[in-house]
Amino acid sequence: MFCKYFSFFSLCLFLPTQRRCSLGHVSSLHSSDTTSLPGFENLTMGYNKYLRPYFGGEPVQIAMSLDIASISSISESNMDYTATISLRQRWTDPRLVFHGNRSFTLDARLAELLWVPDTYIVESKRSFLHDVTVGNRLIRLFSNGTILYALRITTTVACNMDLSKYPMDTQTCRLQLESWGYDENDVTFTWLRGNDSVHGMEQLRLSQYTVERYYTLVSKSQQETGSYPRLILQFELRRNVLYFILETYVPSTLLVMLSWVSFWITLDSVPARTCIGVTTVLSMTTLMIGSRSSLSKTNCFIKAIDVYLGICFSFIFGALVEYAVAHYSSSQKCAAKVPQEGPANKITKEMEDVNITNILNNSITSYKQKISFTSIEISSDNVNCSDLTMKSHEKIKCVLRNKMHRIIGYFTIQNPGNVDHYSKLLFPLFFMLVNVFYWAYYLYF
Structure with missing residues (x-):
């Protein structure tokens, strides 16, 4: 009946x-x-859905709770996340009180004939209500006039992310619920049971993140039209770095170690050492481009992974430059040994070919000048600038030439073979030191 x-x-x-x-x-x-x-x-009889309960009197107290079904599509490029939630709202309408101690679940389509709160999701980019097979809404009426109104919503919400420590970052996102038209004089929002009002966060399994912790807040939104009640669910997501270690950090480190192999190859093996240096540089460049492709719209951020890839690229390029310096010094030293015998023999023969007649025809002063200029040309490294026969501007040039040779001598590598010997020790040691500072800074600071 x-x-x-x-x-x-x-x-x-x-x-x-x-x-x-x-x-x-x-x-x-x-x-x-x-x-x-x-x-x-x-x-x-006498029910007006356009007027809130206690119209003209005290504000309506609306208690809320959330069931988080899923959090997916966390996008660093778009700075947002997508969540499917069940939003439950409770309030008391004295116009719906009836005798007894029972509750009844009504048809969801009755929501169009009852007053319901105008709750909306702040910072939502797009949302929709599930309607398969019918609209996923629930209305439950209690004898004291309390109404339970539940909705199943999928929403994409903006989340401001700081990617400076990517991929060792922790992001803090929010889900905010606020009244659109009723200010705090008309409605008040509260969580039903504090942090226990949110269910399902512990069971979430995300692809790249782990839910560190979450908590609820009660706040107000100050606007020109008034102060509006707001409820906040704030949760922290820590990124799982293991994938990036296997995908980026380990390959880049192995490329750096591969570039050190050239230190054990002799300087005369030009094709082998050049091939290793160029191959590692190109491989590192490809790895850097691949790591940025997934975050094409966030290249303005200097991320932690970019810093590490830049460090690895610098070490690989440094190993290539090291061979260029060592090979150049070795070729210069070999070239310097050949001219030491040629010019000296030629000068000696020229001095022997000078006959006595030419010596007697020349004056003593001209002969001394010829000998002084010859000594300058023979040994430019040890020029005697105190010769009285030299003019003032020639003495200045001589002094500047000696200074330049002395400065160049400080940077001249006497034994090019020692360059590889020291690089075998300094490159790995300095790379390990940089890694210690890198991981300590991004993990603990």
Whole structure:
């Protein structure tokens, strides 16, 4: 009999032209139904869905709770995340009080005939209500006028991310619920049971993140039109770095170690050492481009992974430059040994070919000048600038030349073979030291 009574009640609600019909008329037909649900006619008599409960009086207290079904599509490029939630709202409407201690689950389409809060999701880019097979909404009415209104929503919410420590970062995102039109004088928002009002966060399994912790907050939004109540669910997501260690950090480190192999190859093996240096540089460049492709829209950030790849590229390029310096010094030293014998023999032969007649025809002063200039040309490294026969501007040039040779001598590598010997020790040692500072800074600071 109650089913017939309830079907008639639903029919009355969905027929606005028949708002005058009441359950009192039903009681005359089915007196046994009205005895079990006295006062139920308040649902159809004198109810105005456009006015909030306690209109003109105290604000309506709305208690909320959340069930987090999933958090997916966390995008660093778009700075947002997508979540599927079940939003439950509870409030008391004294116009819907009826006798008894029972609760009834009503058809979800009755929400169009009842007053419901105008709650919206702050910073939501796009959202939709699930409607398969029917609209995923729930309305439960309690005898004291309390209404439970539940919705299943999928929403994409903005989340401001700091990617300076990517991929060793921890991101803090928010899900904020606020009243759109009613200020704090009309409605107040509270969490039903504090942090226990949120369910499902512990069971979440995300692809790249781990939920560190979450907590609820109660706040207000100050706007020009007033102060509006706001509820905040704040949660921290820590990125799983193991994938990036295997995908980027280990290959880049191995490339740096591969570039050190050239230190054990002799300087005369030009094709072998050049091939290793160029190959490692190109491989490192490809690895750097690949790591940035997934974050093409966030290249403005100097991320931790970019710093490490830059360090590795510097060490690989340094190993290539080291061979260029060592090979150049070795070739210069070999070239310096050849001219030491040639010019000296030529000068000696020229001195022997000078006949006595030419010596007697020349003056003593011209002969001394010729000998002085010859000594300058023979040994430019040890020029005697105190010769009285030299002019002032020639002495200045001589002094500057000696200074330049002395400065160049400080940077001249006497034994090019020692360059590889010291590089075998300094490159790995300095690379390990840089790694210690890098991981200590990004993991603990």
